[in-house]
Amino acid sequence: MAGGRTLKILCTDDSRLTRKMIQDVIETLGCEFVGAVDGEETKRLIEKHHTDLSLVLLDWNIPGPDGLEILRWLKASDPYRNIPVIMVTAMGHQGKIDEALEAGADDYITKPFDLDDLACRIKKHLSR
Amino acid sequence: MIAAYAVKCRYSDVGILRNALSDSATVRVVDPEGIEMVSPSPDLIFVGWGGQSTDWADNEEERRIRNLSTTCILLRKIRRAVAFRDVPIVIVAEPKDAEDTMFSAQFGASRFLVAPLEERAIRSCVAEVMRPIGEQTAIDVSKVNPFINATLFVLEQMAHVKAKKREVLLKKDYRLFGEVSAVIGITGQDIEGSVALTFQNRLANEIVAAMWDRPVKEITREEVNDGLGELVNVISGQATTELSKEHGSHFSFALPTIVSGFGHEIQSPGGIPCLSIVFEAWGKPFAVQVAIRE
Numbered sequence: 001m002a003g004g005r006t007l008k009i010l011c012t013d014d015s016r017l018t019r020k021m022i023q024d025v026i027e028t029l030g031c032e033f034v035g036a037v038d039g040e041e042t043k044r045l046i047e048k049h050h051t052d053l054s055l056v057l058l059d060w061n062i063p064g065p066d067g068l069e070i071l072r073w074l075k076a077s078d079p080y081r082n083i084p085v086i087m088v089t090a091m092g093h094q095g096k097i098d099e100a101l102e103a104g105a106d107d108y109i110t111k112p113f114d115l116d117d118l119a120c121r122i123k124k125h126l127s128r
Numbered sequence: 129m130i131a132a133y134a135v136k137c138r139y140s141d142v143g144i145l146r147n148a149l150s151d152s153a154t155v156r157v158v159d160p161e162g163i164e165m166v167s168p169s170p171d172l173i174f175v176g177w178g179g180q181s182t183d184w185a186d187n188e189e190e191r192r193i194r195n196l197s198t199t200c201i202l203l204r205k206i207r208r209a210v211a212f213r214d215v216p217i218v219i220v221a222e223p224k225d226a227e228d229t230m231f232s233a234q235f236g237a238s239r240f241l242v243a244p245l246e247e248r249a250i251r252s253c254v255a256e257v258m259r260p261i262g263e264q265t266a267i268d269v270s271k272v273n274p275f276i277n278a279t280l281f282v283l284e285q286m287a288h289v290k291a292k293k294r295e296v297l298l299k300k301d302y303r304l305f306g307e308v309s310a311v312i313g314i315t316g317q318d319i320e321g322s323v324a325l326t327f328q329n330r331l332a333n334e335i336v337a338a339m340w341d342r343p344v345k346e347i348t349r350e351e352v353n354d355g356l357g358e359l360v361n362v363i364s365g366q367a368t369t370e371l372s373k374e375h376g377s378h379f380s381f382a383l384p385t386i387v388s389g390f391g392h393e394i395q396s397p398g399g400i401p402c403l404s405i406v407f408e409a410w411g412k413p414f415a416v417q418v419a420i421r422e
Contacts, residue, residue: 089365111365
């Protein structure tokens with residue numbers, strides 16, 4: 001929580017299991033979880049919640065516009081560009097990591113992720 | 129030498145099979161009742177169609193139906209006994225049953241031989257069913273090891289199960305004899321193909337239940353499919369990350385697809401060579417099938 005306000009975190013992943021795992025981490029940190037399953041829903045939720053969205057956790061391989069497209073759209077848009085984004089994805093090769101960081105991702109976590117490590121990364125970006 | 133079994137074949141047909149394959153195979157008669165226990169596991173199985181003669185009380189229709197059900201039940205039993213080993217099954221049938229044998233493909237039959245058996249036809253059939261897809265003759269361990277390592281690591285991390293690798297095979301066709309598969313397409317510079325993770329339903333349910341940390345009976349079919357899709361996604365990601373370090377390639381994935389039904393087939397156009405890595409988790413087999421071409 002920041003200044004009494006519950007921090008809101010958007011998580012996009014087409015796997016319900018992964019969203020549930022991340023939701024548990026987010027809620028354990030005392031934050032509010034908002035979930036999306038695909039690129040279009042992610043865009044709609046960012047547009048709806050951007051004024052109080054503290055962080056976005058974004059899978060790469062999702063239906064509709066993929067995670068990289070969403071990342072580029074978000075970082076190119078004035079109201080949203082300062083929302084930190086952590087890519088949470090199965091693709092771990094250096095080329096993809098570089099591509100995401102160059103597109104503006106603030107961090108990159110490869111699946112399978114450690115829940116404690118995920119919690120630490122979330123706290124790190126929320127405290128910025 | 130190919131180790132072949134003959135199950136419910138007429139003795140005369142077994143003799144012809146042995147003569148035809150004397151240079152390339154040993155043909156052993158096996159009782160269908162004990163097929164699960166027979167060792168060593170065969171490379172090829174001949175199955176005699178039906179085996180029920182028409183006695184004076186039967187009519188032809190009853191005989192055909194009984195032969196069909198008997199053989200298909202046997203085929204399912206054999207496929208379960210060989211688990212995920214890629215063992216071709218050749219049906220040996222009389223001409224009057226030839227049309228009915230076509231139904232057996234969906235129960236695991238690979239090819240059919242129709243009596244009277246000819247030695248040249250037998251040898252041609254065996255050569256065809258034993259040939260690996262894409263004429264590949266050797267397994268490239270540098271391509272296989274990343275998938276072995278990724279599967280073992282991901283299952284331990286996500287489902288808390290210590291799986292074991294049993295064996296690696298060159299596949300002879302694209303059929304998967306699990307009951308459910310999660311498939312993901314892979315593309316990259318100079319590379320294309322797919323990875324399929326295939327299970328019997330029971331083990332799939334157990335593994336996904338472990339991922340959810342809930343009892344198996346609470347897990348829905350939708351949750352199983354979701355879990356399997358995520359597993360194949362993460363395993364492929366881990367494996368291709370290791371491959372890209374070795375070979376410098378970059379990869380992209382399609383969204384995972386779930387395919388159900390015994391004997392389903394994941395075709396790769398152009399005859400991409402296909403490997404099957406058979407694992408074991410909690411005493412039950414499963415397989416990761418990798419069809420990748422550079």
